[in-house]
Amino acid sequence: MFTRRKLSISVALMLALTLLMTLSASAQAPALEGTAHFRDANAASDSLLVNFGPDSEGFGGAAVLSPGSTYEGWLIDADDNKLSTGRLGRGPYLQGEYVSPSGADLLGRYSTFVITVEPLDDPDPAPSGVIAYGAATRGAVLSHVSALVGEGGAATAARDQAAQVLAYAEAGDADMAAGMLDGVVASARDASAVASDLLFSSASGGDENVEDVANDIIDASNNVIRLAGEVRDAASRASSGSGIEAQQETKNLLAWATRLYLGTEQDGQALDQMTRKAESPYGAVHLYELSQDLAAFRPSVGAPPATGDSFVPMVALAALVLGAAFVLSGGLVVFRSRRRAFA
Incomplete structure (x- = not known):
């Protein structure tokens, strides 16, 4: 009885860890099909082209918002300064183009792109804070x-x-x-x-x-x-x-x-x-x-990590894998020791 209880707890813990590993891995996968990428309009990398939408099988589109709401794109620099790249629509297709009026090098300045949910009649020029999708480019890639x-x-x-x-x-x-x-x-x-x-x-x-x-x-x-x-x-x-x-x-x-x-x-x-x-x-x-x-954005659900470091979720995932292995091995040890005791 005691052995079965131990095994049940071990299996439950292992399943929980497996679920966490699945969620951790899936959270890093791009949620939208397509990219937001930099191009030259009037100067070097002075424009951002946004083009997201479902693929031929219907996957990868943005969740359709209710009437009265819209998605809006934002570029964010290292000092947390935010630049609106314009409204992108209600979904599932999100499309738009932003061209810097001053010909600024957007690629050289901005390393993060987020998509927020905004009211259509929005007098506030700042982002709502409701981040639907986000992506960040690693500093090592930008170099x-x-x-x-x-x-x-x-x-x-x-x-x-x-x-x-x-x-x-x-x-x-x-x-x-x-x-x-x-x-x-x-x-x-x-x-x-x-x-x-x-x-x-x-x-x-x-x-x-x-x-x-x-x-x-x-x-x-x-x-x-x-x-x-x-x-x-x-x-x-x-x-x-x-x-x-x-x-x-x-x-x-x-x-x-x-x-x-x-x-x-x-x-x-x-x-x-x-x-x-x-x-x-x-x-x-x-x-x-x-x-x-190389600096194109492929957003995942929610805000990107503040550091933009993709090794953070990788380390967390490795820790979860090790935890699952320890739980499984511990359960097997208990099971085998109990079998020997009853033999």
């Missing part, structure tokens, strides 16, 4: 983002240099276009190195979305380097050709320079002539925007 798209960032340099290559190609100056390519390649390699460091260090905090984007950045960097080689070859042929041949090669130079800057999405994915596999569509613009996407 890598800064190395990519901050002042003198590698992805910014690759995009700007590719734009100059395209401008020279449009002007028919093959030599000047070719002269810019070493800079493009060096910047793309630097961008790949930053993304690789993010992947192989603890900076991502185990965030699969961040790691997926980092892999895309490496892919984009490699494709920019490949396309720079194609531009170099086209520029060489244009410089050495004459007459009709030179005119045709100048057109080819422009086509490859356009792909270097914009990628291949505008003319369809090209096929690698050796492997016949679809080549990456990424160009220098994609490399830059993917770098911005």
Whole structure:
């Protein structure tokens, strides 16, 4: 009787711990399908594009609010200053765009994004305090983002240099276009190195979305380097050709320079002539925007941790797992000792 009671208590404790582990893990999963990400409107990262909604199976949409209420987005900086990004609707789709009137670098300043529930007729410009969804970007991730798209960032340099290559190609100056390519390649390699460091260090905090984007950045960097080689070859042929041949090669130079800057999405994915596999569509613009996407927000239910440190729930989850293991092992020890006593 005593043994059964002990086992019952052990099983109950184990189930309770398992439930807590499930809740802890699920609380960290993004609740909304989509992202809020930074883009350039009139200046570097001066806009936030919000686009959330259910997927094809109907999951990932925001809870629909009653009439008279609406969702509103807020960017929050390290000093707890809040900036409204506008109303987003009642749900399940939440969409909006905010552009800084002064051209401020929003990505460089704000690391937290929350969505609050507000009354439609709301004279108070401050947030209500009712936070429905929230997300925060780790400081370690932001330092890598800064190395990519901050002042003198590698992805910014690759995009700007590719734009100059395209401008020279449009002007028919093959030599000047070719002269810019070493800079493009060096910047793309630097961008790949930053993304690789993010992947192989603890900076991502185990965030699969961040790691997926980092892999895309490496892919984009490699494709920019490949396309720079194609531009170099086209520029060489244009410089050495004459007459009709030179005119045709100048057109080819422009086509490859356009792909270097914009990628291949505008003319369809090209096929690698050796492997016949679809080549990456990424160009220098994609490399830059993917770098911005490292700081994209994917909100979970409720407010994010005040520290924005994703290791806090991981440590708590590990503690719960250990607790469950101890309870289970303790129950087995008691059961086996009682069996021996009765034998």
